[in-house]
Amino acid sequence: MTRDALASLPPLLLINFSLHGFAVSDSGLQYVEQTVPQVAEHRNNQAWCEAHVPAIFAAYCDLTGIDEGKLVSYIDAMVPLGIGSSDEMTVPTMEALDRCVASSYTERLGLWIAPELYRKVDKPRRKAVVGTKLYLDGAIGARSAAIRGPWIGAGTAMFTYTDTALCGLLDEIGSWDTGVAMHAIGEMAIEQALTALEKAVANGARFKLIRLEHLQFIDEHQARRAKRLGAVLSMQPNFSSDSRDYKDRLPESYLRRNNPFRMLIDEAGFEPGRDLIFGSDGMPDGIAYAATESLFPAYPAQRLSLDELIAGYGPARGVSGAVTLEIDEDNGRAVVIATKFDSQSPRRQ
Numbered sequence: 277m278t279r280d281a282l283a284s285l286p287p288l289l290l291i292n293f294s295l296h297g298f299a300v301s302d303s304g305l306q307y308v309e310q311t312v313p314q315v316a317e318h319r320n321n322q323a324w325c326e327a328h329v330p331a332i333f334a335a336y337c338d339l340t341g342i343d344e345g346k347l348v349s350y351i352d353a354m355v356p357l358g359i360g361s362s363d364e365m366t367v368p369t370m371e372a373l374d375r376c377v378a379s380s381y382t383e384r385l386g387l388w389i390a391p392e393l394y395r396k397v398d399k400p401r402r403k404a405v406v407g408t409k410l411y412l413d414g415a416i417g418a419r420s421a422a423i424r425g426p427w428i429g430a431g432t433a434m435f436t437y438t439d440t441a442l443c444g445l446l447d448e449i450g451s452w453d454t455g456v457a458m459h460a461i462g463e464m465a466i467e468q469a470l471t472a473l474e475k476a477v478a479n480g481a482r483f484k485l486i487r488l489e490h491l492q493f494i495d496e497h498q499a500r501r502a503k504r505l506g507a508v509l510s511m512q513p514n515f516s517s518d519s520r521d522y523k524d525r526l527p528e529s530y531l532r533r534n535n536p537f538r539m540l541i542d543e544a545g546f547e548p549g550r551d552l553i554f555g556s557d558g559m560p561d562g563i564a565y566a567a568t569e570s571l572f573p574a575y576p577a578q579r580l581s582l583d584e585l586i587a588g589y590g591p592a593r594g595v596s597g598a599v600t601l602e603i604d605e606d607n608g609r610a611v612v613i614a615t616k617f618d619s620q621s622p623r624r625q
Contacts, residue, residue, distance in 0.1 A: 289339065293559060296415040297325060298332070312338060326414045326434040330390035334368035342372055344379055351381050357562030358599040358612045360592025365409050365457065365489070365557070366390060370397065377404045383594030388457055391445060407455025407485060410445070411436050413465040416492070416522055422465035423493060428525050433464055442472040450481020457487035457510070466494050470501050477505065490557070492518070493533045499544035509552045511535065513585060514559065514566040519574035535578045537570075547587075548580070554588035563589060567601055567610035592617070 277290065277299045287304035291297075300308050300319055309316040312335035318324040325332060354362065361384035367373045370393065376385055388409040394402065412435065414420025419431040437445065449456050460469045469488060486507040492515060494502075502509060512535075519531040526534075546552040554566060563585075570580035580588070582603075597617030601610050 291336070292418060294415045294417040295333070296329075296418040296420065297322065308339075311335075322414075322418070322420060323434055326411070326418075326420055327436045329411045330366050330368050330392065330409075333366050334372075337368055337372050342375060344375065347375065347379050348381055351384060354561060355595075355597075355617050356612070356615050358564065358601075358615055359555075359558070359562060360384065360595040360597065360617055362386070362555075362558075363388065363406070367393075367405075369393070370401075373397070373401060373405070377401070381594070384592065386593070388455075391449060394449075394452065394454070402452075402454065405454070407457060407483070407487075408449055408452075409457045409459070409489075410442075411459040412442070412469055413459070413461055416461060416518055416526065419525055421461040421492075422468070423462035423526075423530060424464060426527065428527060431525060433462065435465070435468070437468075439468060439472065442468060443475050446472050446476035447479055447481055450476050450479075450483055453482070453484065455485030455487065456483050457485075457489055459489045461490045461492050463493050463495065463498070466491055466498050470498060470505070473505055473507070474501070490515070492535060493530060494536065494540070495533075496539055496543055499540055499546070503544055503546065503551075507551070509540065509546060511537075511552065511554060512557055512566070513537070513554055513570045513578075513580055513588075515557075516569040516573045516575075516578040517565075519578070532575055532577070534575075535573075537580050537584075538577045541584065548584045549587035549590050552588055553590065554585065562612060563599065564601065564610050564612045567603075568608070571603065571610060572608035 282299060283302045285301035287307060288301045289304060290299045305316060315332060315335045363386035365388045367376055367387050367389050373389060376382060376387055387405045388407055389405050391408045394408050413422035414434040419427060420434040422433040422435060425431060458469045460466045486505060487510045488502060488507050489510045491509055491511055516535045519534045540546045540552060567585055570585045573579050595617050599612060600614035602613045603610050
């Protein structure tokens with residue numbers, strides 16, 4: 277968005293589809309300054325934005341408001357798309373956490389929070405969350421993922437933590453008796469995550485669960501190190517489409533290395549549904565797009581069978597039922613044509 281374009285718009289907060297990055301129109305700036313001044317102050321500082329993702333998510337929640345009705349409505353809207361339960365990877369505020377825990381659909385939510393919030397919550401709240409979520413780098417769409425490159429055109433690898441700071445933080449989290457998840461896209465972010473985890477474990481840190489998120493461009497050596505750590509790889513078959521969508525910013529070598537599922541399953545020994553799970557950061561919502569990209573990927577190395585995809589998504593929590601997909605071989609796509617779910621928790625209309 278150019279300055280002239282932002283100046284001509286009504287009061288708007290424009291959020292990147294990936295959630296990495298936003299823009300505020302000139303006429304909306306005063307409102308944002310009054311409501312979330314920290315976000316307004318750093319709106320043009322991409323490095324700050326990538327390092328403060330939970331704070332920005334908290335700002336979005338404050339601006340839009342989240343309540344039981346909106347939460348239930350969203351979860352209900354996922355059912356026709358084939359999603360019965362989900363993990364909320366960054367519950368950004370104490371208020372949002374309490375609403376999720378008190379929700380009639382709490383069984384259908386796995387809750388993760390940032391370390392900054394975890395330090396503040398009491399023992400009952402800590403028991404309600406799966407663990408803490410860290411963002412190590414940016415995103416491909418925002419040209420800030422931690423790849424060595426070169427990018428086509430602009431692009432800069434963003435790191436949230438220095439190696440020393442990340443090691444110290446993992447040592448602390450490892451004393452909390454909880455899980456840890458780390459957002460890592462690109463070989464440099466994956467390397468930083470694995471090295472820091474290996475050091476933390478050697479220092480005596482213990483985690484109930486280690487999840488590594490995204491892991492686009494992971495190589496076989498890194499995969500085997502993750503396997504030795506007992507990490508769960510949480511990946512997104514829908515993001516295999518990045519190999520088509522981002523030809524304007526990624527060279528062929530990266531397009532081809534994106535989401536190397538066959539290597540992870542056939543060579544490194546990861547098993548869908550056990551230590552390789554799917555669906556996190558699902559954009560667009562629902563299983564159909566992920567099924568399309570699994571069955572009809574840009575590169576054979578990205579292919580997943582339908583059985584592998586279903587195993588990786590796993591059964592929904594707190595709800596039972598079935599999803600029917602229509603596989604259109606001629607046009608290379610999958611479509612949800614029917615869902616039937618029986619809720620095991622009270623519904624609120």
